[in-house]
Amino acid sequence: MRYNLPLAYLLATFAYLALSLIWIIKRSVDGFKQNLVHGEDQFQSYCNKVFAGWDFCITDPNAARLKHRSLLYELQTDLEEERLKQKIADRTMKEKLHIYSLRICINIIVFAVLSGCFYSIYRATAFSQENSNDVSDTNFQPNLLVQYLPSIVITLANFIAPLIFSFLIRLEDYSPAFEIRLTLMRCVFVRLANIGVLLFSLWSHISGCATDKCKACGYNYELYPCWESEVGQEMYKLTIFDFIIILAVTLFLDFPRKLLVTHCSCKPVQWCGLREFGISDNVLEIVYGQTICWIGTFFSPLLPAIVTIKYFIIFYIKKISLMHTCKTAARPLRASSSNFFFLVVLLIGLVLAFIPLGISIAHISSSKACGPFRSFNTSWAVVPDTVSGFPAGLQQVLHGIASEAFAVPFFMVICLVMFYFIALAGAHKRVVEQLREQLVMESRDKLFLIRKITEAQRHP
Structure with missing residues (x-):
């Protein structure tokens, strides 16, 4: 018996992803039940x-x-x-045409903003990877700026794009609940897509081979002898810059704004007023940081500890900022009804985290210079290598489970179970509607009896 470090490392990755998936689904199901019963x-x-x-x-x-x-x-x-x-409901046809045309124009602007963010991140990553190796003692600060350039550009895009979306959404004349959901979806898309563009840019440079020696290794061995560490460093930089931006906005924008509004009577200052506490922005920051943590844990095992400390500090910073520097929203918003939607957004972040991790584990060749998988072609190769050491009977069982003969019936059974639960949910919904109708009938019966009692008392 020996401790298989590569297999344990891979199984730990699968374990924390599976536990996160199960926990989010469990919380989402609870919220869906509440919406089904109370939301109609x-x-x-x-x-x-x-x-x-x-x-x-x-x-x-x-x-x-x-x-x-x-x-x-x-x-x-x-x-x-x-x-x-x-x-x-009272809108005229002219008003509908005007608002639909305005929404189309605003969506075109949103698409342009997204395209600009993606192109900027791609160019910044390419420039950083091409020039970050020119390290010398005389140009330490410029080289440091070049190395952190992708993280800086992504952080600026994540800070500017939501401000633009929040301004544009007010012109589209949606309900408060739908407004916060659409803004959240746009901001989630831009933030998660920014991470995807960064990883795509990194992997295009990591997989790009110009020599036969590089092609034999399966990745750019000359520039990235340990490419897993490079990806882990980028995730670490994104986490640190996200924390710096949150801290800087609170300390250098919110608190000075509070002091100006309190002690300055100028009309422009009073017109701006205090900042509203945006629920969608704060939920988005949590989803963004958690997605970075899910992706970066495989490449940087200490990243969860850093993220835990980060959010422990951010919680109290946000609490102080909410109590002392923010004002109540001008438009009432039902935050409790959006809990289910927030969990769905977090689930989307987890599912999107599976894609780069799956590509890294199963497709890209592992580094030959460092890491627990340096003796394997890919990280996933440790699984068949471990299975090959099992007894023959157990190998046949595992190969049968991984074969199409088992996967197709298993998929059919899962579909049948899913259809059963869908039908069960429909039956429960009909029962709830019948109980509501019964309550209405009971109230009418009580009103009828009260009228009869009143008439009997008037005419004894």
């Missing part, structure tokens, strides 16, 4: 808030005040959504 009847939401929303166990005045504000805010949100639905 708006009148039921009003009744619950008005007649059953107060907690009579509250004795502290501060807690009572917070609860009162929470109920008031939720009622304002419901009324705002109803007002917007009525506004959309």
